[in-house]
Every structure is written in structure tokens, then in C-alpha cells.
Amino acid sequence: MPEPTDNRSGLVCVGLNYKTTPVEVRERLAFPEAQVPEAVQQVRSLPGFEESVVISTCNRVELYVAHSLASGDHGHAALRDFLVRHFQLQPEHAEALVLYNLDAAEAARHLFRVVSGLDSMVLGETEIFGQVKAAYKTALDTGTTGRTLNKLFQQAFTVGKKVRNETTIQRGSTSVGSVAVDLAEKVHDLKQCRVMLVGAGEMSRTCAQSLLSRGAKSIIVSNRSYDKAVELATEMKGTAMKFDEWEHSLHEVDVIISSTSAPHFVIKPEQVDQVMRKRRWEPLLIIDIAVPRDVDPAVNEIEGVYLYDIDALQAIADEGRRERERQLVACERIIEEQLEKFGFVKTTLS
Amino acid sequence: MTTSQQLLAAATLIFVGAVVQALLALKSGSWKQTRGQFMLMTLGFLLQTGFIYLRGQEVRQCPIRSLADILVFIAWSVVMLYFLVGSAYRLSLLGLFTAPLVTIMHAMAFLNGFAPYPPKGPVNALVELHIALALISYASFALACITGVMYLIQERMLKLHQIGGLFYQLPPIQGLSQAIQRLVRFGLLLLSIALAISFALHLPMTKTGHVVFAWIVWGLYAVIAFLMWRHFTSPRRTAWLAVVGFILPFISLWIVTHA
Numbered sequence: 001m002p003e004p005t006d007n008r009s010g011l012v013c014v015g016l017n018y019k020t021t022p023v024e025v026r027e028r029l030a031f032p033e034a035q036v037p038e039a040v041q042q043v044r045s046l047p048g049f050e051e052s053v054v055i056s057t058c059n060r061v062e063l064y065v066a067h068s069l070a071s072g073d074h075g076h077a078a079l080r081d082f083l084v085r086h087f088q089l090q091p092e093h094a095e096a097l098v099l100y101n102l103d104a105a106e107a108a109r110h111l112f113r114v115v116s117g118l119d120s121m122v123l124g125e126t127e128i129f130g131q132v133k134a135a136y137k138t139a140l141d142t143g144t145t146g147r148t149l150n151k152l153f154q155q156a157f158t159v160g161k162k163v164r165n166e167t168t169i170q171r172g173s174t175s176v177g178s179v180a181v182d183l184a185e186k187v188h189d190l191k192q193c194r195v196m197l198v199g200a201g202e203m204s205r206t207c208a209q210s211l212l213s214r215g216a217k218s219i220i221v222s223n224r225s226y227d228k229a230v231e232l233a234t235e236m237k238g239t240a241m242k243f244d245e246w247e248h249s250l251h252e253v254d255v256i257i258s259s260t261s262a263p264h265f266v267i268k269p270e271q272v273d274q275v276m277r278k279r280r281w282e283p284l285l286i287i288d289i290a291v292p293r294d295v296d297p298a299v300n301e302i303e304g305v306y307l308y309d310i311d312a313l314q315a316i317a318d319e320g321r322r323e324r325e326r327q328l329v330a331c332e333r334i335i336e337e338q339l340e341k342f343g344f345v346k347t348t349l350s
Numbered sequence: 351m352t353t354s355q356q357l358l359a360a361a362t363l364i365f366v367g368a369v370v371q372a373l374l375a376l377k378s379g380s381w382k383q384t385r386g387q388f389m390l391m392t393l394g395f396l397l398q399t400g401f402i403y404l405r406g407q408e409v410r411q412c413p414i415r416s417l418a419d420i421l422v423f424i425a426w427s428v429v430m431l432y433f434l435v436g437s438a439y440r441l442s443l444l445g446l447f448t449a450p451l452v453t454i455m456h457a458m459a460f461l462n463g464f465a466p467y468p469p470k471g472p473v474n475a476l477v478e479l480h481i482a483l484a485l486i487s488y489a490s491f492a493l494a495c496i497t498g499v500m501y502l503i504q505e506r507m508l509k510l511h512q513i514g515g516l517f518y519q520l521p522p523i524q525g526l527s528q529a530i531q532r533l534v535r536f537g538l539l540l541l542s543i544a545l546a547i548s549f550a551l552h553l554p555m556t557k558t559g560h561v562v563f564a565w566i567v568w569g570l571y572a573v574i575a576f577l578m579w580r581h582f583t584s585p586r587r588t589a590w591l592a593v594v595g596f597i598l599p600f601i602s603l604w605i606v607t608h609a
Contacts, residue, residue: 171518179513186508186517188524280581283523303584306508316513 010050011148012072013100013107014079015062018121020098029087031056036135037142039086044144046078051146053139053153057131059121060114064107066148072103105344108152112335115160117169123324124169129160159338166334169327172320176203176313177210179320180257180287184211187285187306188254196220196253198246198267199260200232203289207257212236220253222246224260247271251278257287258294267295272302279304287313354404355464358422361397362456364390365449372446391429391445394452398426409467412478414485416467418459420603423482425455427489428496435493435529447496476547483544484564488599490537491571491592494530498592501526505586527585530592531578538571563602570598 016029031039036054043052043063051066063082067075076099084094102110110119115132117124136153139145145153164170173179184193193216197204200223208219219238223229226242233240241249250256250271260266267286276284281304288295288309300307308316339345351359368390401422405413413419432448504520507513520526545568548561574591577583583591 168515172513182513182518183508186504186520186522188522281584283585300509303586308511312511316511319513 010066010068011064011104011107011152012067012075012079013062013064013102013110014076014083015055015060015102015110016097016099017060017062017119020100025093025097026058026061028089028093029061029083030058031061036138040139040142040144042086043079043082046082048074049078051149052144053136053149055114055132055135057128060119062114064111064149064152066146072101076101105339108155108342108344109335109339111152111156112159112338115156116163116331116335117160118163118328118331118335122174123321124171124174124327126164126170129157129164132160133157155338155342159335162338163331163334167327167330169324169331172316172323174317174320174324176289176310176317177206179308179313179316180207180255181210181214182316183287183306183308184216184255184285185214187283190215190217192217193255194218194220194253195255195257196222196246196249197232198222198256198258198294199224199290200228201259201261201289204257204259204287205232207287207289208236211255216255220246220249250275253284254282255285255287257289259289260294261290262294263292265294265296266290267299269296269298269302272299272305276302276304289313352404352408352464354401354408355460357397357404358401358456358459361394361401362453362460364394364397365453365456368394368445368449369453372449387445391432391449394449395426395429395433398422398429402426405464411467411473412482414478414481416462416465417603418462418464420485421455421459421462423485424489424492424603425452425459427486428452428455428492431486431489431493431533435497435533444493444496444500447500448493451492451496474551476551480544480547480551483540483547487537487540487544488567488603490533490540491567491596491599494533494537494592495596497526497529497533498589501530501589502586502593505589523585527589530585530589531575534571534575534578534592538568538575541568541571560602563605567599567602570595 016026018026021029031054033056036056040052040054043049043054043065048069049065049067053064055062055064061083063079065075065079069075069078080097080099083089083099084097089097100110111132113119115129117126117128120128132153136145139149173182181190184190190211193211195208195211195216195218197208197219200221212219219233219236220241221229221233221236221238222241222243222245223232224243226240229240229243232238256267258267267288272284272286283304283306286295286299286305286307288307291310293309295307295309297307297309299305336345368387371390372387402413405419405422409415414423428448429452432444435444500520501523503516504523504526507517507520508523541564545561545564548564574588574595577591578588
């Protein structure tokens, strides 16, 4: 069983995240990106503090500090006071503020877990790696890092890469939107992919946005309310289409996302069969998010058509989450090994 | 066992190693194109090249006149094309699918035995070019067959909603379909040149078994390429054609070398 060593006693981390603090408090305590350089300098200039890095994202605010104080507790208290003062919290809010206070090995372990995506809302997500890297670079450019934090963050990035390379923690989709993107990527080259939204529901908007953010070529929006179609198309830099015209453009698109509120099937096998002939059998992905379903399940029998309804998407997302959870043990093991390797913990003979 | 055969045996073991390594990684769920995998394929290719060179020295001509030698030459061409096609199409798993076929070809070559060649007259460069181009075209059809298998697996997983480990590793079906088409066209082009050379050689078509079979193979792949070009059939069916179609050139090799 690893036990902490004392070689990094000057390191502390104070923070809050989506687990400890509700969003209405987190948003009050977030550092705007432009103010982070000033914040890291303010933290470093606190008495007894030698180095500082500030990580501020929508899900967490964390302050990492190397200090020469008598104990970590003094460091925790000073950082808490800094946050209260900086964000001008009312006494009742300051009283209710829940922070985690970590020292040395615990702080390093926490940072390694954060960088690896193990502390994220979506387990294994990779965005946090870039966010921590950006936060570290800001501190580095501002000149508030030194030997301790430079070493710690470099080690954290090494651990993050190791976890991602040696496990499948980031593989698979955990949301309906990301499942849609994964499926589209396995059917087409996304950069050439033309998307059509039939119906402008919230979830179809999310799926379409995911596809566009990953490089989908163009989008057509068709909705019973033409104004809503225009609004959504404008938002997504696409084209709006009247609802009675969408059928004529079916052969021109590669992905159809359907989410109308029709009580019957809107897309039927005979329509799609004709479309496939016109498309010269180019594959067609249909994502049916509507309940009741918009697309007749028999459509999936047609050559070159791949139909996924909301249950199928949800099942894939659930399996993705389970798969990531199964990888957790292996990830934690790698982190413990690295903590030992970098001298944060030592293994006792027992 | 001669030095050349020792090299080939080593190459076979390397390709088996590449398959085992990739399968273990796939099973653990953490497969990705690693430098180690690429190195294994490269090492195997170099050993194959060494075999062909030494074998050429032994028989004092291009070693493409016995079934065993032909199989090794095609296997070598398959790996060479894999290096070209695999990177061009980002078909990262192609190596995993290529290595077993290459291993089987090597094993069949060993089973068939590397007999000494009968003495022959002076080397005719056109004849050697004709045979080499025809065999490289067969390798292209072999790779189209392997890519077809990858397409059919990925297509089935998409159709049946089996979104698992292999699904994330295989390329998009559209890319696979394009790769099949280009490999078939490339093979057809090489075979056409090889057959054009046979006219220059004044080989009587009716009396030369391997040319007759080469024409039959050419006809088959010309039909497949035409169907693909005109989109007369779905990509899934053309993938099946690429897979099943390779049976003909494979069998024809047997027939012409035993005729």
C-alpha cells in the first residue's frame, strides 16, 4: 500500500468542482480567461507563496501553489481567503463555500487524475488535458512557475498521455450527440458529409452541432414551422427548406437526423429505396431521435442504409460509459505507479 | 534448409508475430497502429526481399517460375502494396488483415517445396516483366480482397448496431469502398500491361495456359471494375465481388504451375 513521502511538502492545491459546488456558485468563482494572468500573479504574491498555477474551467477552479509556509493548512487558509476576497463573496456565501484542500501527494494525485479525465463530468474526456495545458502555459508565460510546479505539471502531462495511450478511457461515445458523430465518421468522410435535419428539436440540434463542430460540410434544416427552420439554419450557417420539400433533397444528403412530432412514420422504405437508386448506392446514415419514431424500421433493411433510433443511440452511449468505467481501475493503477515513480509516494513492504 | 529458406521462415515468424501482437492488443481493447507493428511488417518485408534476392541467385533468374516462388513473390507484392495503400487510405488495420494472408502464402510455398529450376536459355527481360507485372496485379487483387473483408465486417457492424472495439479501429466504409475500387483498377491496369507485353512476345494465346488464365482473370476484373464504375451494384456487393473474385486468380496459379 503506498504511503505519502514528504519530499513535496511545499505543494498545495485548493479547489472546487462540479462535485463539490453547484453551478450557481461555480459561475461566481470562475476566473475569466483574460484575468487569469493577473490572478496567478496575485496568488504568487501572497506571503510565503513561491509559485502558482490557476486552472479555471466551467467545471472547476483550482489553485496549485508551491510555498514555504510552516504547514499546508496555512496555505489552504490563505488560498481560501484569496478566493473570498477576489470574488467579493458575501459572508454567508463564504461560509457555505466547500473547497477541497490537498497537500503534496494528494495534490499531485488529484492533478494527475484531472489531466487524465478521471475527475471530469464525462469520464475520460480529453478537453481537460488542453485546458490544464493552457492554464500551465499562462502561468509559465506570466513567470509564476518555478522548479516545483514546472516539474509537477510536466509529470502530469506525461501521466495523462500514458493513461490515454495504455487504456481505452477515451474510447467510445458517452452521449447521443457523440454517438451520432462516431457513426457518421464510420460511414463517410465527415468533411464531405452533408446533413439534413427533418424537424428542429433540441436533441437533433445537439447532434447536428456535434457533426458541424467535427467538420461536417453542410446542413439543411426542414421544419413544419418554416420560421424555426430559418432560425436554426441561420444559427448553424445552413440552408432552410420548407417541410413539403425535404423529400426532394433526400438523395443529396449523407446523414438525416429526424425528430418531428408526427404520430406516424415520416420516412418510409419506398421513399428511401428510390433515394438510394438516385444516390447510386452511396451509404446513408439515418438517425431517428423522434418518439414516436419518424422512420419505419424496415428502412434499415435497404442496402446501404444504416438506421439508428433513440434507443439504439442510447444503448451505445450507455455501453460507452460502462466501458470507460471498466477502464477506471487500470487508469488509477497507472497513476499510482507514476506517483511512486516520481517520488510522491513510496511502497511499504507490507 | 538453404539460407534463402531460412530468411523466408524468419519472415513468416515475423508476420505471425505481427498478427498475434495485433490480436492481443485488439482483445485488450487498446489496439492502435503502433510503431512496433509497422516495424514488424517492415522487417518481414526486408526478409522477404532477402529471400527473393538469394533465391534469384540460386536459380540464376527472376524466381517467379515455380508455384512456391510465385506465392512468395505475390506475398512480397502484397506487403509492398500494403505500405503504399495502408498509409494513403489510413487503413490502420490493413496490416492485421494482410499478415495472415501473407503467412498462409508462405506456408503454402513451404509445403509446395522450392525445387531447383531446369536450365534455361538467356533471360528475356520482356518475359520477366510480363510475369512480374501479372503477379503484382494479382497482389493488388489480393489486397482488394483483404480490403473487401474489412468493408464487409465494418458494414455488418454498422447494420447490426454492433458498436464495439473493432468498429472504432476500422476505417469508414466509404473509404474502404474507394480503396477496393482503386486497387481493382490498379491491378487491372498492371494486368493489361502484362497482357499487352504478351502480344509483343508473340506468345500464342491458345497454346500458353497461363496467358489464357490471365485473360480470364482480366475479364473477371474488367467486369467488376465496370460494375463499380457505373455503380450498377451496391458497395457491399462489389466488396463481395472483390473477395470472391480473388479465388479465380488464386486457383489459376495452381493450375498453370501444375499444367
